[in-house]
Amino acid sequence: xTPSLTALLCLGLRVGLRTHVQAGxxxxxxxxxxxxxxxxxxxxxxxxxxxxxxxxxxxxDKEGSSAPRDRQPPLExxxxxxxxxxxxxxxxxxxxxxxxxxxxxxxxxxxxxxxxVTGVHSKPTLSALxxxxxxxxxxxxxxCGSRQGLDxxxxxxxxxxxxxxxxxAQRRPYGQTQALHPVGPMTPSHRWTFxxxxxxxxxxxxxxxxxxxxxxxxxxxxxxxxxxxxxxxVVASGQSLTLQGHSDxxxxxxxxxxxxxxxxxxxxxxxxxxxxxxADFPLGPVTSTHGGRYRCYGGHNLSSExxxxxxxxDxxxxxxxxxxxxxxxxxxxVVASGENVTLLxxxxxxxxxxxLSKEGSARPPLRLRSKYRDGHFQAEFSMSPVTSAHNGTxxxxxxxxxxxxxxxxxxxxxxLVVSGDTIHPPQNKSDASTSHPEDYTVENLIRMGVAxxxxxxxxxxxxxxxxxxxxxxxxxxx
Numbered sequence: 331x332t333p334s335l336t337a338l339l340c341l342g343l344r345v346g347l348r349t350h351v352q353a354g355x356x357x358x359x360x361x362x363x364x365x366x367x368x369x370x371x372x373x374x375x376x377x378x379x380x381x382x383x384x385x386x387x388x389x390x391d392k393e394g395s396s397a398p399r400d401r402q403p404p405l406e407x408x409x410x411x412x413x414x415x416x417x418x419x420x421x422x423x424x425x426x427x428x429x430x431x432x433x434x435x436x437x438x439x440x441x442x443x444x445x446x447v448t449g450v451h452s453k454p455t456l457s458a459l460x461x462x463x464x465x466x467x468x469x470x471x472x473x474c475g476s477r478q479g480l481d482x483x484x485x486x487x488x489x490x491x492x493x494x495x496x497x498x499a500q501r502r503p504y505g506q507t508q509a510l511h512p513v514g515p516m517t518p519s520h521r522w523t524f525x526x527x528x529x530x531x532x533x534x535x536x537x538x539x540x541x542x543x544x545x546x547x548x549x550x551x552x553x554x555x556x557x558x559x560x561x562x563x564v565v566a567s568g569q570s571l572t573l574q575g576h577s578d579x580x581x582x583x584x585x586x587x588x589x590x591x592x593x594x595x596x597x598x599x600x601x602x603x604x605x606x607x608x609a610d611f612p613l614g615p616v617t618s619t620h621g622g623r624y625r626c627y628g629g630h631n632l633s634s635e636x637x638x639x640x641x642x643x644d645x646x647x648x649x650x651x652x653x654x655x656x657x658x659x660x661x662x663x664v665v666a667s668g669e670n671v672t673l674l675x676x677x678x679x680x681x682x683x684x685x686l687s688k689e690g691s692a693r694p695p696l697r698l699r700s701k702y703r704d705g706h707f708q709a710e711f712s713m714s715p716v717t718s719a720h721n722g723t724x725x726x727x728x729x730x731x732x733x734x735x736x737x738x739x740x741x742x743x744x745x746l747v748v749s750g751d752t753i754h755p756p757q758n759k760s761d762a763s764t765s766h767p768e769d770y771t772v773e774n775l776i777r778m779g780v781a782x783x784x785x786x787x788x789x790x791x792x793x794x795x796x797x798x799x800x801x802x803x804x805x806x807x808x
Contacts, residue, residue, distance in 0.1 A: 358438035371449040381430035423535035451538035469514030480528035550635040581628030584609035621735030650736040657741040666750035681728035684709035689723040
């Protein structure tokens with residue numbers, strides 16, 4: 331019996347079939363479905379009925395219907411019948427029984443076959459709380475959710491040994507429903523993958539499309555990899571996004587997880603050079619669902635255990651809120667090294683947080699709570715004192731605490747230029763020949779260089795002059 335069928339039998343449905351076939355003493359046939367009893371909407375399938383040799387006819391009945399569903403002659407060697415459904419639809423879903431007719435009469439009816447059609451409702455979400463990565467011996471809670479108000483869920487474990495269970499849904503605001511199911515304790519030998527479907531209790535054989543698969547990972551203690559994104563921590567809605575896992579351990583595979591979400595597909599590790607490994611996770615065009623906190627793990631093919639997690643990487647999606655804050659600088663965009671600088675981010679709409687990012691920096695943006703002043707929400711980012719490291723292009727964004735990974739449009743870029751660095755050579759007060767610091771400004775160095783060239787030219791002239799005068803004196807003497 332398939333896991334899905336097991337789950338349906340757990341629903342406690344009663345058989346209400348009243349057949350006009352007189353049950354005989356012949357052995358009841360065996361009924362099954364090919365390629366299975368859970369069929370996507372529109373796909374073809376076949377119901378098979380196995381009887382005894384010498385059968386004359388096979389009959390298929392559907393519970394709740396007074397008329398036979400179908401009759402078919404036996405296939406050679408006259409012990410089996412087949413009933414085809416070329417395009418599976420919701421009316422085809424339900425519980426079926428089959429019979430066969432022999433020279434001595436009709437057989438008993440078969441055990442029920444529960445036929446399910448999937449894809450009638452949108453697929454639910456399946457996630458693990460707090461994370462799909464669990465320490466050995468730990469527990470995790472699986473969360474099935476639907477935006478269509480479905481009141482039942484089927485949770486299926488896909489790898490052997492397969493199993494299923496039916497969960498009652500809990501109502502949530504805005505017509506959403508959810509169901510929670512605890513799993514554990516987990517060990518490194520567990521490699522569990524789950525899916526869930528949703529359905530309504532009055533149509534138990536009409537299911538949603540399956541959720542995306544969720545694999546639970548058992549975390550170990552081996553060296554943690556690093557996680558980064560070439561695009562930087564702030565990405566625009568619709569932009570292509572790729573996350574990269576790196577390690578100085580030669581891992582064969584990498585896994586990526588999003589906090590509060592599902593585990594993403596694993597990627598094989600590649601070795602750019604001996605002792606190093608890495609993997610790319612292309613996430614496609616960015617949407618609001620990509621905003622969040624990510625970690626990656628490394629693993630070896632011969633072990634089901636995963637490494638310690640990488641440090642978290644926050645991905646922020648810009649352009650989700652329509653407002654565009656403004657960014658200004660005091661005392662100005664060109665300052666001398668050592669000065670105090672303040673970048674002011676302002677918005678006319680209600681925002682709780684402002685973020686300041688620097689173009690080309692891998693560091694996460696600075697965050698400040700907003701303050702309301704003079705009709706604007708604003709935040710002041712102070713840099714004291716500035717150095718050449720502060721040179722660059724800055725942008726600011728606004729955000730709400732309820733959506734911390736979704737940002738407004740970016741402000742216009744602001745370029746900060748730090749100039750006027752001064753050279754300070756080491757000084758020795760006991761050395762009278764040591765120059766003062768002001769002698770080493772760029773302007774004074776140029777003056778010193780010009781003066782040196784002039785002195786060098788005078789020296790050459792003085793060196794040549796005595797030879798000329800000496801020759802004249804010798805001539806006079808002669």
